[in-house]
Amino acid sequence: MSATHDQAEYTSVFTGAARTELDTIMSRYPTKMAALLPALWIVQRERGWVPPEGMAEVAEALDLTPAYVKGVVTFYTMYHQHPVGKHFIQVCTTSPCNVCGAEGVVDAFLKHTGCEELGVTSADGRYTVIEVECLGACGFATPVMINEEFVESVTPDRVPEILSSLK
Amino acid sequence: MGYPHKPHERETLVLSTHFGDHEAIPLDGWKKRGGYQALQKALGMTPAEIVDVVKASGLRGRGGAGFPTGIKWSFMKPGDGKVHYLCCNADESEPGTFKDREIMRWTPHALVEGCAIGAYAIGAEVAYIYIRGEFTEPLRHMEAAVKEAYAAGILGTNAMGTGKTVHVHVHKGAGAYICGEETALMNSLEGRRGNPRIKPPFPAVAGLFGQPTTINNVETLAAVPHILNRGADWYKGLGRADNPKSTGTKLWSVCGNIQKPGNYEMLMGFPFGEFLHEVCGGALPGRKLRAIIPGGSSVPIQTLEEAESSLMDYEGMVAGGTMLGSAGCIVIDDAQNLVKQIARLARFYAHESCAQCTQCREGTAWTTKILERIVAGDGTTEDLDTLLEIADNMTGKTICVLSDSCATPVVSGIRKFRGDFEALIKKRKVHPVPAVA
Numbered sequence: 076m077s078a079t080h081d082q083a084e085y086t087s088v089f090t091g092a093a094r095t096e097l098d099t100i101m102s103r104y105p106t107k108m109a110a111l112l113p114a115l116w117i118v119q120r121e122r123g124w125v126p127p128e129g130m131a132e133v134a135e136a137l138d139l140t141p142a143y144v145k146g147v148v149t150f151y152t153m154y155h156q157h158p159v160g161k162h163f164i165q166v167c168t169t170s171p172c173n174v175c176g177a178e179g180v181v182d183a184f185l186k187h188t189g190c191e192e193l194g195v196t197s198a199d200g201r202y203t204v205i206e207v208e209c210l211g212a213c214g215f216a217t218p219v220m221i222n223e224e225f226v227e228s229v230t231p232d233r234v235p236e237i238l239s240s241l242k
Numbered sequence: 243m244g245y246p247h248k249p250h251e252r253e254t255l256v257l258s259t260h261f262g263d264h265e266a267i268p269l270d271g272w273k274k275r276g277g278y279q280a281l282q283k284a285l286g287m288t289p290a291e292i293v294d295v296v297k298a299s300g301l302r303g304r305g306g307a308g309f310p311t312g313i314k315w316s317f318m319k320p321g322d323g324k325v326h327y328l329c330c331n332a333d334e335s336e337p338g339t340f341k342d343r344e345i346m347r348w349t350p351h352a353l354v355e356g357c358a359i360g361a362y363a364i365g366a367e368v369a370y371i372y373i374r375g376e377f378t379e380p381l382r383h384m385e386a387a388v389k390e391a392y393a394a395g396i397l398g399t400n401a402m403g404t405g406k407t408v409h410v411h412v413h414k415g416a417g418a419y420i421c422g423e424e425t426a427l428m429n430s431l432e433g434r435r436g437n438p439r440i441k442p443p444f445p446a447v448a449g450l451f452g453q454p455t456t457i458n459n460v461e462t463l464a465a466v467p468h469i470l471n472r473g474a475d476w477y478k479g480l481g482r483a484d485n486p487k488s489t490g491t492k493l494w495s496v497c498g499n500i501q502k503p504g505n506y507e508m509l510m511g512f513p514f515g516e517f518l519h520e521v522c523g524g525a526l527p528g529r530k531l532r533a534i535i536p537g538g539s540s541v542p543i544q545t546l547e548e549a550e551s552s553l554m555d556y557e558g559m560v561a562g563g564t565m566l567g568s569a570g571c572i573v574i575d576d577a578q579n580l581v582k583q584i585a586r587l588a589r590f591y592a593h594e595s596c597a598q599c600t601q602c603r604e605g606t607a608w609t610t611k612i613l614e615r616i617v618a619g620d621g622t623t624e625d626l627d628t629l630l631e632i633a634d635n636m637t638g639k640t641i642c643v644l645s646d647s648c649a650t651p652v653v654s655g656i657r658k659f660r661g662d663f664e665a666l667i668k669k670r671k672v673h674p675v676p677a678v679a
Contacts, residue, residue: 103368103411105325105451111433112416116375137433150435150596153375153417165376169337169590170539170583171497171572208419208590209337210376213497213570214246214504223378 085128088121089114089136097136107137111147115154124155152207160196160203162241164188165220166229169209175216176230181206183231184219187238202238245344246504250521254480256491257464258507261348267383269390272351278396280467284359285404289320292363296466298474300489305331305422305459306538306568308556311466317446318454320365327450328361328369329431329457332384333415333422335374336538337590339570341493342460344505346373346380349464350387356463358397358408359470364456367407372427375416384412419594423642424457425449426596437596438642459568461493481555482511488555492569496522499529499575508554514562515550518573529575533659537567539587540647542654564654580662584655585613591648602645605636609652621667626656 089097101110118129130144148154164184168177185191188202196203212218215227245261260266266275284292297312334342361369373381388410391397401408413431415421421430425439428450449455469477481489488510497503501523525531534549542564552562559566592606609632612625633649
């Protein structure tokens with residue numbers, strides 16, 4: 076468990092509107108288990124990551140074991156198993172973007188966010204920068220995903236302006 | 243309309259007609275552009291009649307494998323007493339490919355309509371659109387379109403007032419290239435890890451939730467309303483006259499070192515050389531095109547000469563020593579370190595391997611390590627033999643083709659650009675041997 080996470084702070088996600096949302100989603104599938112990925116997305120949206128208690132809560136709602144849920148969480152790269160910075164920055168560096176200079180974009184983000192290292196959250200908690208495999212926007216090299224938003228055609232010189240536009 | 247550039251006069255716009263047109267996104271704008279006429283027509287036909295039209299059109303799967311869509315649909319037997327499902331594969335993740343993204347961003351209702359027709363044609367009452375988690379904007383548009391379609395009575399238990407049931411649901415993935423493999427997609431949709439399944443049984447026998455299932459790519463389904471509206475003969479007439487096996491138009495995603503990257507809609511069989519140099523604007527100033535990966539990163543790399551003499555359809559690309567794949571064309575010029583880019587592709591596959599099969603789990607990782615060693619200047623000539631040997635062990639021996647896909651650029655790269663590897667190896671750093679006391 077992460078040092079910044081206190082188990083006592085966890086409050087249930089699936090109450091009120093989120094519970095209704097999950098029930099609506101579950102009605103679309105013939106099995107409860109099929110709602111697993113959507114349920115994990117709701118936990119991440121509400122808590123910023125998927126803590127062990129969130130996995131346990133999802134397991135209970137869908138009649139699964141926490142171990143099974145963890146097995147699924149760890150398979151998919153988009154579920155955060157640890158808290159991340161307020162702005163989670165994913166820079167595509169797969170070949171189509173790589174030949175257009177994506178590594179320079181990564182360097183610029185590391186420098187201007189103060190993260191210095193991939194996957195490490197900046198001291199002020201604002202940023203985490205990672206390299207991501209193909210974002211599926213290769214014609215708009217280099218695409219960068221910041222939380223839920225896409226920024227297309229990013230070059231190193233645009234990075235300071237992009238960062239200053241983030242709240 | 244073109245996107246992100248104006249359409250080229252040599253393009254043939256069918257699916258991309260409304261790319262860049264904000265008014266085509268919502269339901270009322272889509273209806274003004276002829277939307278849902280095909281679904282209305284389809285719901286008045288029998289499923290078998292729709293399958294026959296699609297068969298006659300010659301439409302083939304646009305996700306990479308190129309399987310004839312009508313034949314795939316005919317494997318499903320409406321009325322067999324079983325629950326059927328349609329899955330739309332919107333997990334577009336093949337490096338170089340970004341066409342489905344544009345279909346969903348600009349014409350979400352085209353996909354809803356295609357899914358509804360497809361579901362009805364295979365005797366399914368439910369279709370799921372599985373969208374990769376990173377596609378947040380296409381996801382928003384698809385969710386909004388589905389919501390609008392339900393509110394307007396297009397979807398639901400009385401679809402377009404016909405008394406027929408057609409449900410379409412959007413399902414968000416969570417970051418796994420392998421979920422674009424059809425059986426992995428089904429596992430993922432069921433709430434499992436995205437591990438591909440051993441076939442048989444094939445999805446048409448036992449697919450999603452163990453039921454007969456058809457999986458089609460976004461572009462395939464989006465083409466169906468046009469075929470129903472304009473007829474199988476019209477669609478069949480698009481393409482080169484001497485090759486009836488490839489019909490219609492194809493969206494080509496073009497990226498990398500090229501003047502005008504973007505999506506282009508071309509007739510099947512268009513000359514690839516003219517496409518690259520004329521339609522896409524050719525090389526960047528002062529550079530030369532050198533290597534082309536025409537069908538997404540999983541197909542063999544072409545030399546420029548091979549590409550220039552290829553025709554842009556399923557058979558033309560095979561004749562050119564490669565495959566059409568998903569038509570995600572990656573252009574690499576003479577300013578790039580080609581070996582580094584092949585190593586980067588190998589790293590992609592190593593990252594995305596689901597790790598079920600040993601050949602893939604170990605092969606993708608070791609291929610990456612050896613290639614990165616060569617790029618770093620520590621490679622040997624024996625490494626090339628080792629890479630080819632590993633590639634052989636990775637081809638045709640695993641549950642799915644991710645392993646083969648990793649081997650493909652390595653084998654074609656060494657075969658066609660061996661000099662690039664040897665040049666790096668020749669520059670090998672000599673590490674001083676420490677004196678033994």
